[in-house]
Amino acid sequence: MTRFFGKAVRDMAANAFLTLVTVITISFSVLIVSTFGLVLLNISDLLDMWKGGIRVMVYLKEDCSEKKRPALEHSIRNLPGISDLKLISKTEGLMRLKSQMKHQPSFLADLKENPLPDAYEIALTPSHHHPDQIYRLAASIQQMDCIDEVEYGQLWLERFAGVLGLFRLAGYALGGLFCMAGTFIVANTIRLVLYSKREEIEIMRLIGATDGFISTPFYLQALIQGGAGGLLGTSLLYLIYFFAAIKVQGYTAFGPVSIRFFPIGFLFILLLSGMLVGLIGCFISLRQFLKG
DSSP, X not given: OHHHHHHHHXXXXXXXXXXXXXXXXXXXXXXXXXXXXHHHHHHHHHHXXXXXXXXXXXXXXXXXXXXXXXXXXXXXXXXXXXXXXXXEOHHHHHHHHHHHTTTOGGGTTTOSSOXXXXXXXXEEOGGGOSHHHHHHHHHHHHTSTTEEEEESOHHHHHHHHHHHHXXXXXXXXXXXXXXXXXXXXXXXXXXXXXXXXXXXXXXXXXXXXXXXXXXXXXXXXXXXXXXXXXXXXXXXXXXXXXXXXXXXXXXXXTXXXXXXXXXXXXXXXXXHHHHHHHHHHHHHHHHHHHHO
């Protein structure tokens, strides 16, 4: 095996430019895929944080008397996904609004009466934070007596989920494209080496060398190139993460935010992915060459 490894290294050194192009292409493949994955991971964390603060606001009709409210509250509490139910009186609602608009007091200065209705503020269990589940819950509440309107920021939630889906799709498409490019370049690199050594390979065959014996150095070469590309791509990803973490870390409208990196186990998967791209490209070239 040491002899095979040494031969693979010598072949790469003899074709240094092609080897460098292959390693860089594989590294960019890994970098593109992992960057999209890391962004999706942190956006998902941000979305989960936002979902943790989701409140469904249920606005009551003006003619909803206090006698009807206990039965209404009981019906709402019995729905799946309800973790808490709190009555927000119109007076408390106006106080909240004034607090939120304390920097623009002129908007509320001319109010002669409270225009807000009484409302219920509903907190959801973590298992019911999916947009479809919230939609079904809101639709069920909307059909109850005394309910005027149910609001939960549905437009923002749907748009955010849609953008997240498009971003994920773009990541898959670009990742697949770069992986195909990496496989193609590895295949052509190995093919060029094979053709440059075709006389040597023919002699090896004449003296009884098996296809496995001939192929082993090339598979090792592909593994080394793929591993180097995966390691380089992962290292570049960490540098991007490091500088992004410094810029992003702080407070947003959602609260304190920090971005996280992939766990160690996933980094090994990225490294193995680069090696797999190399092996596939090598397999394609060897299959075509040895058949010929």
